Amino acid sequence: MFVIKCPHCFEAREEEEFSYGGEAFVARPESPETESEENWGDYLFMKRNPKGWHWEMWGHSTGCRKFFVLKRNTANHTIVGAWTLAEARKIYDAEEAIA
Amino acid sequence: MKKDYSIWKLLSQGLKHHEGWTPAWRSPEVKSSYDVVIIGAGGHGLATAYYLAKEHGIKNIAVLEKGYLGGGNTARNTTIVRSNYLWDEAAMLYEHSLKLWEGLTEDINYNVMFSQRGVFNLGHTLQDMRDIERRVNANNLNGIDAMALNAQEVKDRIPMINISKDTRFPIMGASFQPRAGVARHDAVAWGFARAASNYGVDIIENCEVTAMDIVNSQIKGLQTSKGYISTSKVGCVTAGHSSVMAKAAGIRMPLESHPLQAFVSESLKPILDTVVMSNAVHGYVSQSDKGELVIGAGIDHYTSYAQRGSPHVIEHTAAAIIELFPMFSRVRMNRQWGGIVDTTPDACPIISKTKVKGLYFNCGWGTGGFKATPGSGNVFAHTIAHDEPHPLNAAFTLDRFHTGHLIDEHGAAGVAH
Ligand SMILES: Cc1cc2nc3c(=O)[nH]c(=O)nc-3n(C[C@H](O)[C@H](O)[C@H](O)COP(=O)(O)OP(=O)(O)OC[C@H]3O[C@@H](n4cnc5c(N)ncnc54)[C@H](O)[C@@H]3O)c2cc1C
Numbered sequence: 004m005f006v007i008k009c010p011h012c013f014e015a016r017e018e019e020e021f022s023y024g025g026e027a028f029v030a031r032p033e034s035p036e037t038e039s040e041e042n043w044g045d046y047l048f049m050k051r052n053p054k055g056w057h058w059e060m061w062g063h064s065t066g067c068r069k070f071f072v073l074k075r076n077t078a079n080h081t082i083v084g085a086w087t088l089a090e091a092r093k094i095y096d097a098e099e100a101i102a
Numbered sequence: 103m104k105k106d107y108s109i110w111k112l113l114s115q116g117l118k119h120h121e122g123w124t125p126a127w128r129s130p131e132v133k134s135s136y137d138v139v140i141i142g143a144g145g146h147g148l149a150t151a152y153y154l155a156k157e158h159g160i161k162n163i164a165v166l167e168k169g170y171l172g173g174g175n176t177a178r179n180t181t182i183v184r185s186n187y188l189w190d191e192a193a194m195l196y197e198h199s200l201k202l203w204e205g206l207t208e209d210i211n212y213n214v215m216f217s218q219r220g221v222f223n224l225g226h227t228l229q230d231m232r233d234i235e236r237r238v239n240a241n242n243l244n245g246i247d248a249m250a251l252n253a254q255e256v257k258d259r260i261p262m263i264n265i266s267k268d269t270r271f272p273i274m275g276a277s278f279q280p281r282a283g284v285a286r287h288d289a290v291a292w293g294f295a296r297a298a299s300n301y302g303v304d305i306i307e308n309c310e311v312t313a314m315d316i317v318n319s320q321i322k323g324l325q326t327s328k329g330y331i332s333t334s335k336v337g338c339v340t341a342g343h344s345s346v347m348a349k350a351a352g353i354r355m356p357l358e359s360h361p362l363q364a365f366v367s368e369s370l371k372p373i374l375d376t377v378v379m380s381n382a383v384h385g386y387v388s389q390s391d392k393g394e395l396v397i398g399a400g401i402d403h404y405t406s407y408a409q410r411g412s413p414h415v416i417e418h419t420a421a422a423i424i425e426l427f428p429m430f431s432r433v434r435m436n437r438q439w440g441g442i443v444d445t446t447p448d449a450c451p452i453i454s455k456t457k458v459k460g461l462y463f464n465c466g467w468g469t470g471g472f473k474a475t476p477g478s479g480n481v482f483a484h485t486i487a488h489d490e491p492h493p494l495n496a497a498f499t500l501d502r503f504h505t506g507h508l509i510d511e512h513g514a515a516g517v518a519h
Pocket residue numbers: 141142143144145146147166167168169170171172173174175176177178179180181182183309310311312339340341342343362363364398439440441442443467468469470471472473474519
């Protein structure tokens with residue numbers, strides 16, 4: 004059980020108010036028609052599923068009903084922050100650039 | 103058959119404060135090289151080692167376990183065993199396993215307390231009932247015992263179940279598999295461990311695999327907390343940690359790791375002589391030989407490796423169980439725990455070769471792999487020994503997520519166990 008602070012309503016609420024939307028920033032192949040089965044299968048099904056830091060989508064389903072992005076540690080449920088998609092993307096890209 | 107345990111041994115040990123028992127399996131020092139290394143001493147990993155030694159004549163095998171033997175999902179599950187799956191591929195695999203369960207105690211000479219007390223899968227909506235009929239018919243065509251029952255027939259067999267129309271989701275009927283049941287989970291791990299050890303398999307506890315040595319797409323060895331081990335064949339059977347192992351091998355997996363919880367009550371006199379599960383209201387219950395009600399919940403929806411889940415998930419399941427069995431409302435709960443299960447998009451396992459030669463994965467059993475323990479080990483041993491799948495696991499490749507040949511068992515497996 005953890006508490007999430009929604010970046011849209013700026014309220015810290017119990018996890019039960021939210022729904023989990025899976026790994027964030029999974030890019031849809033630009034031209035599905037010509038994409039290889041390998042890449043298409045990867046896009047549809049493959050997951051990072053890391054033990055550690057995870058960028059993930061959540062929806063505030065019984066609150067403002069908006070989506071946002073959370074960075075959470077899957078080994079101990081520590082949350083470093085929640086951002087709107089656009090804000091999160093910038094931080095994520097900056098981190099990926101270093102990694 | 104060699105007798106390791108008997109009433110006489112028990113009595114004589116009783117006079118000696120039970121200090122003279124010998125360990126059931128050897129705990130040797132790890133060697134620097136093996137023909138086959140199995141990662142993960144859960145039920146599936148130990149069964150794999152056992153069948154490799156017994157049926158394929160491979161003797162130089164190690165099973166590496168990062169914690170203690172059988173401390174993973176093997177020891178955390180609610181032990182339901184059944185084979186009433188919808189699609190041919192899955193039904194055949196689980197039925198193969200069920201047949202092995204039926205002779206397992208004799209085969210490994212260890213009482214796994216397999217009790218074929220039957221399993222009911224309840225239906226609460228018209229669509230549930232249509233799905234049940236379809237699944238029961240499919241089972242019968244595959245030679246698997248199954249029958250569809252109406253609500254009264256369920257009540258006749260389980261007198262204390264509440265079939266009144268006044269509940270939130272009234273029971274309309276059920277599928278019933280008489281040959282299904284439960285087994286003692288610890289005994290399965292210990293029994294396979296002893297039987298494998300007797301064939302010379304080295305079981306190494308407290309030995310975590312930390313990296314894989316792969317050269318030109320061929321596995322060469324493993325880096326472990328007890329040093330480097332060289333080998334040309336590795337079977338990875340690490341349940342909830344399979345994505346971590348896959349990452350070490352540079353392979354992508356369609357897995358998500360979720361907490362799955364269960365809880366047991368204080369011990370009661372015998373009141374429930376079968377297994378009752380419901381996908382719709384989301385709970386399942388049986389009674390252990392010790393008298394505890396063993397109740398399983400659903401997964402937490404987020405991914406996690408924390409081996410604990412959220413209380414609201416348990417609350418939801420407890421509510422469902424009380425609706426099915428109002429008389430349980432005052433039963434006190436004793437213990438609660440979680441395990442990390444590796445779920446796949448089609449609720450079916452992956453028992454497969456990989457793009458790394460000599461590296462095989464057996465994972466994705468998600469919320470329902472205990473029932474498959476002997477069958478899974480049996481076909482995985484074949485896959486490793488022959489570098490080719492057994493006909494029964496040929497459909498369960500990692501490749502199916504690229505070719506699109508998914509085996510959609512969500513109806514029979516998605517929630518139920
Ligand atoms: C609460 C709960 C209820 C369930 N109920 C049922 C049920 O009723 N019926 C059913 O059929 N199934 C059920 N399941 C699912 C079932 O438990 C699993 O599918 C099955 O046990 C997985 O296979 P295993 O036994 O080999 O896994 P595990 O026992 O988890 O074995 C994997 C082992 O790998 C080890 N490992 C991981 N990483 C490493 C590493 N790097 N190095 C060395 N070792 C490593 C782990 O420590 C672990 O011991 C349930 C699961 C849970 C959690």
